[in-house]
Amino acid sequence: xxxxxxxxxxxxxxxSTPAVRVRDLQMRYGDHDVLTGVDLEVSxxxxxxxxxxxxxxxxxxxEILEGFRRPSGGRVEVLxxxxxxxxxxxxxxxxxxLQSWRDHARWTPRALLDHLGAFYRPYATADRPRPVAxxxxxxxxxxxxxxxxxxxxxxxxxxxxxxxxxxxxGRPDLLFLDEPTAGFxxxxxxxFHELIHRLTDLEQTTVLxxxxxxxEAEKLADRILILAGGRIVADGxxxxxxxxxRGRAEVRxxxxxxxxxxxxxxxxxxxxxxxxxxxxxIDDLEVRRASLEDTYLELVRAHLDPGAVKPAxxxxxxxxx
Amino acid sequence: xNPVTNAVALGVRxxxxxxxxxxxxxxxxxxxxxxxxxxxxxxxFNRDEDxxxxxxxxPQVALPSLLAALVMFSIVIAPAYALALExxxxxxxxxxxxxxxxxxxxxxxxxxxxxGILPLLVIVLGGSAVLFExxxxxxxxxxxxxxxxxxxxxxxxxxxxxxxxxxxxKLRQVTTWGMAPIVGLAYLSGIFGDMERLWGWxxxxxxxxxxxxxxxxxxxxxxxxxxxxxxxxxxxRLGEAVAVLAIWAIVGFALAIPLVxxxxxRQSGAAVAEARDQAANQxxx
Numbered sequence: 001x002x003x004x005x006x007x008x009x010x011x012x013x014x015x016s017t018p019a020v021r022v023r024d025l026q027m028r029y030g031d032h033d034v035l036t037g038v039d040l041e042v043s044x045x046x047x048x049x050x051x052x053x054x055x056x057x058x059x060x061x062x063e064i065l066e067g068f069r070r071p072s073g074g075r076v077e078v079l080x081x082x083x084x085x086x087x088x089x090x091x092x093x094x095x096x097x098l099q100s101w102r103d104h105a106r107w108t109p110r111a112l113l114d115h116l117g118a119f120y121r122p123y124a125t126a127d128r129p130r131p132v133a134x135x136x137x138x139x140x141x142x143x144x145x146x147x148x149x150x151x152x153x154x155x156x157x158x159x160x161x162x163x164x165x166x167x168x169x170g171r172p173d174l175l176f177l178d179e180p181t182a183g184f185x186x187x188x189x190x191x192f193h194e195l196i197h198r199l200t201d202l203e204q205t206t207v208l209x210x211x212x213x214x215x216e217a218e219k220l221a222d223r224i225l226i227l228a229g230g231r232i233v234a235d236g237x238x239x240x241x242x243x244x245x246r247g248r249a250e251v252r253x254x255x256x257x258x259x260x261x262x263x264x265x266x267x268x269x270x271x272x273x274x275x276x277x278x279x280x281x282i283d284d285l286e287v288r289r290a291s292l293e294d295t296y297l298e299l300v301r302a303h304l305d306p307g308a309v310k311p312a313x314x315x316x317x318x319x320x321x
Numbered sequence: 322x323n324p325v326t327n328a329v330a331l332g333v334r335x336x337x338x339x340x341x342x343x344x345x346x347x348x349x350x351x352x353x354x355x356x357x358x359x360x361x362x363x364x365x366f367n368r369d370e371d372x373x374x375x376x377x378x379x380p381q382v383a384l385p386s387l388l389a390a391l392v393m394f395s396i397v398i399a400p401a402y403a404l405a406l407e408x409x410x411x412x413x414x415x416x417x418x419x420x421x422x423x424x425x426x427x428x429x430x431x432x433x434x435x436x437g438i439l440p441l442l443v444i445v446l447g448g449s450a451v452l453f454e455x456x457x458x459x460x461x462x463x464x465x466x467x468x469x470x471x472x473x474x475x476x477x478x479x480x481x482x483x484x485x486x487x488x489x490x491k492l493r494q495v496t497t498w499g500m501a502p503i504v505g506l507a508y509l510s511g512i513f514g515d516m517e518r519l520w521g522w523x524x525x526x527x528x529x530x531x532x533x534x535x536x537x538x539x540x541x542x543x544x545x546x547x548x549x550x551x552x553x554x555x556x557x558r559l560g561e562a563v564a565v566l567a568i569w570a571i572v573g574f575a576l577a578i579p580l581v582x583x584x585x586x587r588q589s590g591a592a593v594a595e596a597r598d599q600a601a602n603q604x605x606x
Binding site for chain 2: 059060066088089091092102103104105107111115121170178
């Protein structure tokens with residue numbers, strides 16, 4: 001497949017199929033199950049965050065989608081193709097930002113981006129000129145001032161931004177980022193979030209990124225997938241996830257100078273009963289809803305140690321598809 | 322625009338860019354100085370020895386052999402090291418995720434390897450022309466012959482570096498499987514002196530490998546007809562030399578292509594991260 005044109009038209013024709021479609025994905029190393037049946041779907045133009053604790057299988061999942069790993073089972077389609085059997089035209093449409101690079105130490109960011117971008121030149125189309133101009137990328141990732149410095153002299157954060165630059169230089173339809181902000185300071189993290197928003201607004205790029213940082217997921221995601229215990233245990237927007245766990249709340253009060261704490265599935269009913277029982281003996285009443293963070297931590301704990309929490313707290317929602 | 326042609330052209334530019342960067346770096350300059358000046362010194366201190374070829378000085382006879390060994394050494398070791406190192410540091414993966422990026426990377430590495438021998442050739446040939454009278458030919462016909470033989474020797478040896486670089490799992494193994502055998506081979510192939518001193522079976526063994534024949538052809542290109550007296554059979558064996566080198570080239574390329582593919586397929590971000598962590602641990606210890 002040296003000629004890119006048939007591919008691009010195919011893309012146009014099937015633009016409505018999901019960018020990523022995964023069914024019952026399994027991954028086993030020896031007798032250790034890492035993924036035990038992951039189902040996920042990413043629509044075109046969507047920003048999906050794969051959230052999970054370290055070791056949950058995020059990197060394994062994303063590397064299967066990138067075509068770097070052969071899954072033990074399940075069906076994977078990325079831009080309508082099986083990533084294990086893709087041609088170079090597919091690579092031209094997929095951008096990949098991975099963790100931990102220390103390559104091209106003696107090059108400059110400008111020279112490297114120029115070089116990497118030029119590989120995409122034959123894959124330019126009318127609506128997606130490729131590559132993106134090097135200066136534009138340098139500007140977008142905030143490396144304008146460091147563009148002609150040797151890469152080895154860049155700070156860790158600058159280096160990661162260069163990785164992102166390399167990932168987007170080909171104007172990808174779909175961008176994978178694995179832990180992109182690991183090791184960022186708060187300012188660099190904010191800049192990076194800004195960058196992802198600009199990318200998705202300007203280029204309609206579909207983004208799938210992994211993180212173990214809940215705040216980051218909330219900030220970036222159209223949809224959050226929580227990966228724990230080898231499967232997706234929650235799937236929805238940050239708001240939806242928070243709403244779905246109405247149940248659990250913490251009620252605190254004081255009676256006869258004694259503090260009481262009660263975890264209630266139905267806090268309103270509980271408080272009503274409590275007040276009825278002690279018409280004037282209650283002080284300092286406090287009802288605290290579980291935050292998204294509480295939910296997340298509880299979910300993760302539940303799936304790392306299945307006995308710890310009642311299965312009622314699984315909040316996978318059926319998606320209309 | 323054809324993406325393959327595009328990637329090949331980018332590879333050539335990549336190799337040149339790395340070469341220019343290297344010229345400015347102290348480590349590369351040190352490499353050239355050590356091997357270039359070292360070779361000249363070796364010839365200089367043995368300049369009065371007799372290699373048993375009537376009418377020719379040691380530098381005259383040894384220079385073409387030494388050039389063959391230097392070229393083989395850098396042409397095998399440079400890509401082997403680069404592949405082992407750039408696989409661990411993510412360079413191969415970085416290129417591979419782009420369309421035809423692996424093509425670009427490999428062409429770049431081959432280009433760098435080829436132009437990378439030029440400084441060495443310039444130092445050794447230039448130095449010899451000044452220091453040793455009659456060691457470096459001046460006739461254009463001779464030079465055409467020398468360039469032809471160099472190209473043949475390069476073709477036979479270039480794939481070996483890619484094969485070694487794809488097979489090793491650690492940088493250090495390049496020394497074990499690349500450098501040590503080549504230095505041994507150089508000794509057996511009569512690069513450092515007279516092969517006649519070695520046992521007969523060693524001579525036969527050496528003639529299975531490309532270095533002996535590369536040296537043979539270089540001597541043929543540099544020396545007068547009568548110098549054949551110093552060769553094993555007392556004659557120039559051009560047909561055999563070309564055949565052995567061609568076989569090495571063909572077998573080498575046939576092996577290198579699938580091995581490099583397999584190596585590159587095994588690259589992933591996690592694999593690179595693992596290599597990095599291992600390297601960090603070694604450093605701490």
